[in-house]
Amino acid sequence: MRALWILPGCAMLLAVTSAHAEIAAHERKSGAEFMSPQTQAMQADDASNPGMLAVLDGEAAWNEKAGAANKACADCHGAAEQSMKGVSARYPAFNAATSQPIDVAGQVNQCRTGRQQAQPLRAESRELLALTTYIGLQSRGMSVAPPDDERLTPFRERGKALFNQRLGQLNFSCAHCHEDNWGRKLGSAPIPQAHANAYPIYRLEWQDVGSLQRRLRNCMSGVRAAPYSYGSIEFIELELFLAERARGMAVETPGVRP
Amino acid sequence: MARALINVPAKAKKGEIIEIKTMLSHPMETGFRPAADGKLVPRNIIKRFVCTYDGEAVFSADLFPAISANPFLSFTLVATNSGVITFSWTDDNGQTQVQTAKIEVA
Known part of the structure; x- marks a missing residue:
């Protein structure tokens, strides 16, 4: 009689563990907390954070006139310290013109083609990363605050589905590592919780600054999946979900990561 | 002109x-790194870094290929008098970048 009671209990347990455990608010940790003290110190001091070199480039690009309109970002937006404060903390946002969400890099390029009448900057190019890092810095210390825009909801839901979607020859989803096994090791490296609150980051492995999409592409090739292309809607949807997942965490841009 | 981040205290006490x-x-x-076409990317590293304080070399370093991109160098000096501290980096292409910082010693 007793055995009969135990069996349904086991089935329940299996059903519960097969869904990914979402990280509770009090357990959320920035990727910085998983780094060595040396790497944390590198990020904390602007004199030793190599991401600040991209910030200097970005500041110059902000004030540089471009395109047929011969306008700089500063000609419309003024000082980035005021006009760009909080922008990276709330992006991706809904773009009414295309009826799609857009991230900061996409917005920069839309300004370039629309307002400056210049060529869009190549994804992951030095110029584009410099601008997005400089814009990101203006939100440093603020809370990640994605907009409560209902038009974003279906995209965010698809992002969540992608996060939980098994991919590649290794057949892992993002959640398998970053929700079920964070804090443990993959090889010698700690598995962080995959919060996107420090991008663009200076990654020591890259020896350069890179975007969240570059990092996501790394993980995708890690599980032997064909990465989505830069700027694809899948990436924007994932970015939307990750922003919601990191709501309330402090922006660290430019982060340093190993 | 490459960007440089330099951190020198604006003011210091004599002997500090x-x-x-x-x-x-x-x-x-x-x-040592091949490009997409399989050919090696030619070496281009900073070979020499020199810091001068009022014209006198006070710190210098030879750099080698194992040193990371965006090399970070930190060192200490004794503040002797107000003046200009000059930093120069020379790379394999023979290009030298020079930056200066002022320090006030009281």
């Missing part, structure tokens, strides 16, 4: 030990 931090934006291409 001050910490200088420098970082130069540079790829530090090792010469």
Whole structure:
């Protein structure tokens, strides 16, 4: 009689563990907390954070006139310290013109083609990363605050589905590592919780600054999946979900990561 | 002109030990890395860094291919008198970048 009671209990347990455990608010940790003290110190001091070199480039690009309109970002937006404060903390946002969400890099390029009448900057190019890092810095210390825009909801839901979607020859989803096994090791490296609150980051492995999409592409090739292309809607949807997942965490841009 | 981050205290007391931090934006291409076409990317690293304080060399360093991109160098000086601290980086292409910082010693 007793055995009969135990069996349904086991089935329940299996059903519960097969869904990914979402990280509770009090357990959320920035990727910085998983780094060595040396790497944390590198990020904390602007004199030793190599991401600040991209910030200097970005500041110059902000004030540089471009395109047929011969306008700089500063000609419309003024000082980035005021006009760009909080922008990276709330992006991706809904773009009414295309009826799609857009991230900061996409917005920069839309300004370039629309307002400056210049060529869009190549994804992951030095110029584009410099601008997005400089814009990101203006939100440093603020809370990640994605907009409560209902038009974003279906995209965010698809992002969540992608996060939980098994991919590649290794057949892992993002959640398998970053929700079920964070804090443990993959090889010698700690598995962080995959919060996107420090991008663009200076990654020591890259020896350069890179975007969240570059990092996501790394993980995708890690599980032997064909990465989505830069700027694809899948990436924007994932970015939307990750922003919601990191709501309330402090922006660290430019982060340093190993 | 590559970007440089230089951290020199604006003011110091005479005889005080001050910490200088420098970082130069540079790829530090090792010469061992193949490009997409399979050919090696030619070596281009910072070979020599010199810091002078009022014209006198007070710190210098030889750099090698194992040093990371955007090399960060930190060292200490004794603040002796008000003046200009000059930093210069020379790379494999023979290009030298010079930056200066002023310090006031009281």
